[in-house]
Amino acid sequence: MDAHDVKKEVRRYITIFIVLMMLTVVTVLVSYLKVPLWVAICIALIIATFKGSLVACYFMHLISERKVIYLIMGMTVIFFLSVLLLPFAEHHSVPQGTVNLNLTYKPVVLDQEHHAPESHAEGQH
C-alpha cells in the first residue's frame, strides 16, 4: 500500500466513521418510536448488523482479506448462528405458562422498587 492508497483509505475511514455516528443516532431514535417490540428488535438488529459489517469490512479490512480468513470467519458465523438459534429449538421444553414468546412485556422498573418483582427461579419452573 503506497502513500496515495493510504490517503484514500483514510478518507474512507472518515466516511465510515460519519455513517456509524449517524446510524447510532438512528438506532436510539428508532427505539423511541411506538412500534411493537418485535419490530423494534428487528430494526435495531438490522442497524447493528449493518454497523458491525462496516466495522468488519473497512476498519478490519475484511473486504480485501485472504481466502483463508473468509473460510475461518464463514465457519465461525455458521456456528455462531447455530448457537443463537439453539434456544428457539429448545423453547418447547420450557414449562407451559412460563414461555414469553409473544414479546408483549409489562413495563418493569426495578430501580424504583429496589427489588426484583421475581426471582431467578421464577419463569423457569
Next chain:
Amino acid sequence: MDMIPYTVEPRKDTGLYSAKMGVWLFLASEVMLFGALFSTYIMMRIGSSSWPLGHQVLNVPIGTVNTIILIYSSVTMVLAWAALKENQWSKHKLYLGLTILFALIFLVIKSFEYGAKFSHGTFPKTHTYYAIYFTLTGLHALHIIGGIVVLGYFFGPGAKMFKTQPERFTNRIEVVGLYWHFVDLVWIFLFPVLYLL
C-alpha cells in the same frame, strides 16, 4: 540467532503473516464466547415471565455516549495504523494515545454506571436481566482493560521496535487494531440489546 519466521513476510500457504492468522483464529473463538452469552440472553428472555425494557432501567444517553466513544476509538486506532503506513510517527503516537484515552473514558463512564446501580441496591442477583447485563458488560469491560494493557505497551516500551523493525511494528499495530475493532463490534450489538430493547 534465527529470527522468528513470518513476522513480516506472508506465509506461502495462507498468504498472511503468522500474527494476523493467529489473531483471526483468536477472534473466531471470541465470537463463539460472546455468541454463547447472547444465546444465554435469548434463552433467559424467552423463558422469563417478565423482562424489563432496557431503556426503562438503564441510562440510554450514557450508553449512547459510550457507543460514540468506542466508535471514536476505533477510528483513531485505524488512523494510528494508517499513520505508520505513511511513516508518520508523531501522528501515530497521537492517534494511539487518543485510542487509549477513549478506552479509559469508556471505562470511567461504565464504572459510574455500575456504581449507580450498586448504590441503588441493584446487583446481578436482583433479576435475571441484571445477571446477564452485568455478565455481558463485565466481560466486555475486561476486554477493554486487556486492550488498554496491550495498547499501552505499544504506546510505551514496545514502541522502540519501530526504530529497528518498522514493518514488524506496523504489523503488530494492525493485529492489536483487529482486536480493538472486534471489541467495538461487540459493543455495537450489546448497546441495542441491553439498553434499547
